[in-house]
Amino acid sequence: xxxxxxxxxxxxxxxxxxxxxxxxxxxxxxxxxxxxxxxxxxxxxxxxxxxxxxxxxxxxxxxxxxxxxxxxxxxxxxxxxxxxxxxxxxxxxxxxxxxxxxxxxxxxxxxxxxxxxxxxxxxxxxxxxxxxxxxxxxxxxxxxxxxxxxxxxxxxxxxxxxxxxxxxxxxxxxxxxxxxxxxxx
Numbered sequence: 001x002x003x004x005x006x007x008x009x010x011x012x013x014x015x016x017x018x019x020x021x022x023x024x025x026x027x028x029x030x031x032x033x034x035x036x037x038x039x040x041x042x043x044x045x046x047x048x049x050x051x052x053x054x055x056x057x058x059x060x061x062x063x064x065x066x067x068x069x070x071x072x073x074x075x076x077x078x079x080x081x082x083x084x085x086x087x088x089x090x091x092x093x094x095x096x097x098x099x100x101x102x103x104x105x106x107x108x109x110x111x112x113x114x115x116x117x118x119x120x121x122x123x124x125x126x127x128x129x130x131x132x133x134x135x136x137x138x139x140x141x142x143x144x145x146x147x148x149x150x151x152x153x154x155x156x157x158x159x160x161x162x163x164x165x166x167x168x169x170x171x172x173x174x175x176x177x178x179x180x181x182x183x184x185x
Contacts, residue, residue, distance in 0.1 A: 010035050013080050020082075020102060029073065033081055033123055040072075040084050046114040047072070048184050049143055050086035053112055053177070057089060060168070060175045067091040067109070068098045075103035076111075078130050086141075087112035089172070107134045109171055114141040137171055146183050 011019070016037055020030045029040040050072060057069050070088045088108035090099075095106050111131050115124060124140070128151055131138045138151040148166055150158040160166055160179050168175025 011037050013077070013082065016082060017103065029084055030082070033083070034126060035080075043116050043118075045143060045184075046086070046116045049141055049182060050112065050114045052182055052184070053114075053139075053141070054087045056177050056181070057087065057172075057175070060172060061089075064172075064174070066093075068095070070104075070108070076107050077103050077105050078107045078127075078134055078136070081127070081130055083111070083127060083131075085111035086114045091171075107131070107136050109135075110137045110139065112139045112141065114143065117144065137169075139166065141182065143183060146179070148179055148182070 012035070016030075019025065019037070030037060054069065054071055061067065061069055068090050070085075070090075072084060072086050074088055075082055075084045076088060082103045085108065089110040090104070090106060090108045094109065095104075099106065113124065113127065128138050128140060132151055132153050135153050137153070138149075140149040140151065141147075142149065146162045148160045150160065150166070152158075152169070162180045162183075164179050166177045166179060166182075
């Protein structure tokens with residue numbers, strides 16, 4: 001997950017979307033978390049980790065064309081919040097065509113958030129809770145610990161270390177990724 005820099009408090013989703021669509025904000029990556037607008041700022045290591053995960057998912061989806069993959073510029077509506085996960089997947093079953101909206105009105109099926117050292121853990125946990133509330137599976141990647149926490153609605157969190165393998169489960173059948181492959185040497 002990219003570092004988030006707070007900008008303004010107490011915005012509604014409609015106010016946020018209007019503000020985010022202004023021409024002067026076209027180059028900014030903005031999220032609305034708990035009514036607070038935030039600039040999303042990434043660091044190179046977190047970005048490299050997200051790119052590796054995206055690459056593995058891309059190859060899988062090339063062989064199993066069952067949905068769409070977005071990177072750190074693809075926004076989603078998650079309840080009243082607006083998030084930009086580092087990597088996300090949405091199935092064709094839920095959305096037959098890719099969204100062309102700045103913030104896809106459908107939440108993703110899978111959100112991958114790569115934790116940066118400067119992230120506010122309270123905000124990250126709130127986002128995970130909100131994702132789960134709308135049925136999103138979350139892979140929270142912890143680069144400093146070289147681990148991944150898997151959150152799925154109605155299930156206990158699963159923590160995977162470097163010697164374990166991340167599974168796509170029912171969402172991405174047959175997808176598997178050794179945790180050690182996620183992190184650059």
